[in-house]
Amino acid sequence: MSNESLANLMTETRRFAPPAEVVAGANVTAAAYEAAAEDRLGYWAEQARRLSWEREPTETLDWSNPPFAKWFADGRLNVAYNCVDRHVEAGNGDRVAIHFEGEPGDSRAITYAELQREVSQAANALGELGVATGDRVAIYMPMIPEAVIAMLACARIGAPHSVVFGAFSADALATRIEDADARVVITADGGYRRGAPSALKPAVDEALTRPGAANVRNVLVVRRTGQDIPWTSGRDVWWHEAVGRQSTEHTPEAFDAEHPLFILYTSGTTGKPKGILHTTGGYLTQVAYTHHAVFDLKPETDVYWCTADIGWVTGHSYIVYGPLANGATEVLYEGTPNTPHNGRWWEIVEKYGVTLLYTAPTAIRTCMKWGDDIPARFDLSSLRILGSVGEPINPEAWIWYRKHIGGDRTPVVDTWWQTETGAMMISPLPGVTLAKPGSAQTPLPGISATVVDDDGNEVANGSGGYLTLTEPWPSMLRTIWGDDQRFLDTYWSRFEGRYFAGDGAKKDEDGDIWLLGRVDDVMLVSGHNISTTEVESALVSHPRIAEAAVVGATDPQTTQAICAFVILRGGAPQEEGLVEELRAHVSKELGPIAKPKRILAVEELPKTRSGKIMRRLLRDVAENRELGDVTTLTDPAVMDLIQTKLPSAP
Ligand code: 6R9
Numbered sequence: 001m002s003n004e005s006l007a008n009l010m011t012e013t014r015r016f017a018p019p020a021e022v023v024a025g026a027n028v029t030a031a032a033y034e035a036a037a038e039d040r041l042g043y044w045a046e047q048a049r050r051l052s053w054e055r056e057p058t059e060t061l062d063w064s065n066p067p068f069a070k071w072f073a074d075g076r077l078n079v080a081y082n083c084v085d086r087h088v089e090a091g092n093g094d095r096v097a098i099h100f101e102g103e104p105g106d107s108r109a110i111t112y113a114e115l116q117r118e119v120s121q122a123a124n125a126l127g128e129l130g131v132a133t134g135d136r137v138a139i140y141m142p143m144i145p146e147a148v149i150a151m152l153a154c155a156r157i158g159a160p161h162s163v164v165f166g167a168f169s170a171d172a173l174a175t176r177i178e179d180a181d182a183r184v185v186i187t188a189d190g191g192y193r194r195g196a197p198s199a200l201k202p203a204v205d206e207a208l209t210r211p212g213a214a215n216v217r218n219v220l221v222v223r224r225t226g227q228d229i230p231w232t233s234g235r236d237v238w239w240h241e242a243v244g245r246q247s248t249e250h251t252p253e254a255f256d257a258e259h260p261l262f263i264l265y266t267s268g269t270t271g272k273p274k275g276i277l278h279t280t281g282g283y284l285t286q287v288a289y290t291h292h293a294v295f296d297l298k299p300e301t302d303v304y305w306c307t308a309d310i311g312w313v314t315g316h317s318y319i320v321y322g323p324l325a326n327g328a329t330e331v332l333y334e335g336t337p338n339t340p341h342n343g344r345w346w347e348i349v350e351k352y353g354v355t356l357l358y359t360a361p362t363a364i365r366t367c368m369k370w371g372d373d374i375p376a377r378f379d380l381s382s383l384r385i386l387g388s389v390g391e392p393i394n395p396e397a398w399i400w401y402r403k404h405i406g407g408d409r410t411p412v413v414d415t416w417w418q419t420e421t422g423a424m425m426i427s428p429l430p431g432v433t434l435a436k437p438g439s440a441q442t443p444l445p446g447i448s449a450t451v452v453d454d455d456g457n458e459v460a461n462g463s464g465g466y467l468t469l470t471e472p473w474p475s476m477l478r479t480i481w482g483d484d485q486r487f488l489d490t491y492w493s494r495f496e497g498r499y500f501a502g503d504g505a506k507k508d509e510d511g512d513i514w515l516l517g518r519v520d521d522v523m524l525v526s527g528h529n530i531s532t533t534e535v536e537s538a539l540v541s542h543p544r545i546a547e548a549a550v551v552g553a554t555d556p557q558t559t560q561a562i563c564a565f566v567i568l569r570g571g572a573p574q575e576e577g578l579v580e581e582l583r584a585h586v587s588k589e590l591g592p593i594a595k596p597k598r599i600l601a602v603e604e605l606p607k608t609r610s611g612k613i614m615r616r617l618l619r620d621v622a623e624n625r626e627l628g629d630v631t632t633l634t635d636p637a638v639m640d641l642i643q644t645k646l647p648s649a650p
Contacts, residue, residue: 006464018433092299165311287475303355308360355385
C-alpha cells in the first residue's frame with residue numbers, strides 16, 4: 001500500500017439492534033467503555049480479579065522496556081486451578097465442563113470434578129516422566145478430551161505447551177518440536193475424520209527421527225481409535241497406563257504472572273513459523289474477560305460451543321482457557337461438519353441445546369453452499385448469540401448466519417483478533433452494539449486500536465489504511481520464542497510505538513472498523529489499492545455465489561488485474577452469461593475499478609486448517625507460477641483440482 005491508502009468501496013446499510021432480553025441481562029453494558037476510557041489500567045486490574053490469585057498483583061502494567069510488556073508481574077497464580085479446581089471448590093463440581101461428541105457418535109460428559117481428577121492424574125504422570133517446570137511439551141492430538149486435559153496438565157505444572165495441528169505433516173511437527181526444544185510429545189494413535197480413523201502416531205515417529213528432535217525423551221500416547229501403530233519401547237508410553245495409575249490428587253503450584261504458558265506457531269506468508277509466546281496472568285485475564293463479555297456467558301444455564309480445532313489459537317483461548325476459567329459448560333466435537341451428513345453440526349446444537357456458538361466465516365459459507373434446508377431440519381431455538389472469527393465475514397454470510405442459524409433473532413458478534421493478540425480485541429458487545437453486518441466495529445473496553453495511513457497518521461472516518469494497536473493489552477504476545485529481534489521487526493518497526501497487525505482496515509463514517517484482509521493480499525489496480533475482502537463480499541452478495549477468493553495477478557496494463565475464484569451456490573452447472581453478470585454485479589456494488597478481469601468457477605478453495613483462504617497459492621495459479629508451500633493446507637489436492645479448471649487464455 002505505498003501509493004494510496006485502501007480504496008473504501010463497500011457500503012452496507014443494514015443495522016440490527018441487540019434483542020431486548022440480551023440487553024436486559026447483559027454481563028457488560030455501555031458503561032464499561034466509559035470506565036475503561038477513564039482508567040484503562042484500573043479497568044484491567046479489575047478484570048484480573050475474575051481470577052483466583054495465590055498472590056494478588058499490586059502492579060498492573062510494567063511498560064518500562066517497550067514493547068516487552070509485563071502484566072500483573074508481582075501476582076502469582078495457577079492456570080489449571082483457575083480453570084478447574086476453583087469451580088469444584090465453589091460447589092460446582094457436578095457441572096458438566098465438557099460434553100464430548102466423537103465423530104462416530106460416541107459421547108462423554110465430563111464434570112468439573114472429573115476434570116479435576118483427570119488433570120491431576122495427567123499432571124502427576126508428566127511429573128513422573130521427568131517434565132519439570134519450564135520444560136516444553138508438544139501436543140499433537142485429535143479433538144478429544146485428553147487434548148484439553150493435556151494442555152491443562154502442562155499449565156498445572158508450569159510446563160509450556162506447544163500444540164501442533166493434528167493435520168500437520170511430520171515435517172511441520174518436527175520443525176516445531178525442534179524450535180521449542182520439546183522434551184515430551186503427547187499424541188494419540190489416531191482420531192476420527194470423515195468417517196474413518198486417521199493415524200497420528202506415525203507422523204510423530206517420523207518427526208522424531210530428525211536430529212533436531214533428539215531431546216524428546218518420551219511420547220505419551222492416548223488410545224483413541226485402537227488402530228495398529230508402531231511402538232518404540234522405552235520411549236513410548238500409553239496414556240491409559242501412565243496416567244491411569246496416578247493419584248487423582250495433585251497440589252497446584254502457583255507461578256509468576258509472567259511465567260510462560262504456551263508457544264503457538266503461526267506461519268506467516270514467508271519464513272519459518274513464528275513461535276508466539278503467551279504468558280500466564282494477563283493472558284488468562286483477557287481470555288476470561290472477553291469470553292464473559294462478548295458471549296455474555298451465564299455459566300449456570302449456557303451451553304457454549306466453539307467449533308475450532310485446539311491447534312488454532314481460537315481453540316486455546318476459547319475452547320480451553322477462556323470458557324473453563326469462567327466455569328462454562330461446553331461442547332467438544334471431534335470431527336468434520338459433514339460426517340455422516342451435512343447437518344451434523346446442527347444436530348449437535350439440537351442435542352446439547354447449544355446457546356452460544358463460535359465458528360468461522362469459511363464454515364458459514366460452506367453451509368450456505370450446502371443449502372438453507374439443512375439447518376432448517378433441526379431445532380436451533382436454543383441459540384442466543386453467534387460468534388465469528390478467523391476472516392472478515394462477508395455481509396451476506398453474516399446475514400445468512402443470523403437468519404438461518406440464529407432464527408433472525410440472535411446477535412452475531414464478529415470478533416477480530418490474532419494468535420499474537422491472544423484474545424479478542426475488536427468486537428461488538430451483544431447487549432450494547434447496534435450491529436453492522438460485516439464489521440467488527442469497536443475495540444473492546446480497555447483495548448486501543450485505530451487505522452493509520454502510510455505515515456502512521458490516524459485516517460479520517462470514511463478512509464482506509466492499516467490496523468494498528470496503540471496501547472499494550474494483557475494477553476499480548478510477549479515475544480517470538482527465541483527471537484526478540486524478529487518480534488521487534490515484525491510487529492513494532494512499521495509504526496513507531498505501535499503494534500502493526502498486518503491487516504488492512506477502514507473506518508466508516510461512524511468510526512466503526514471494517515477489516516479488509518491481510519495487507520499482503522491487497523491489490524494494486526491502476527493506482528488504486530483495493531481490498532480482496534470487499535470484492536469477495538460483493539461477489540458473495542450475488543445469489544449464485546457461496547464463496548469467493550480474489551487475488552491480484554500481474555498485468556501489463558493495470559499493474560495487477562483482479563482475478564476471482566468462485567464457488568457456486570447449489571453447485572454447477574454454470575449458466576451461460578454468469579461471468580458477465582457477476583462482473584456487472586461487482587461493478588454495480590463497488591464501481592468499475594473493482595470489476596474482476598477473470599472469474600473462474602471452482603469446486604473448492606485452498607484453505608488452512610483454521611479456515612483461512614490461502615490467496616498466495618491462488619496468485620501462483622493466476623500468474624502461472626509453480627505453487628509455493630502447500631504444507632499447511634487442509635487438503636493439498638484442492639490445488640490440482642483448481643489447476644485443471646484453468647482455461648489457457650484469460
Ligand atoms: C483468531 C485468529 C489472525 C488473522 C488476522 C486477520 C484474520 C481473524 C478476523 C479476521 C477479519 C475477523 N482475522 N479474525 N479478519 N475479521 N473477525 O484467527 O488468529 O489464526 O492468528 O489469524 O486472521 O487477518 O490478522 P490467527
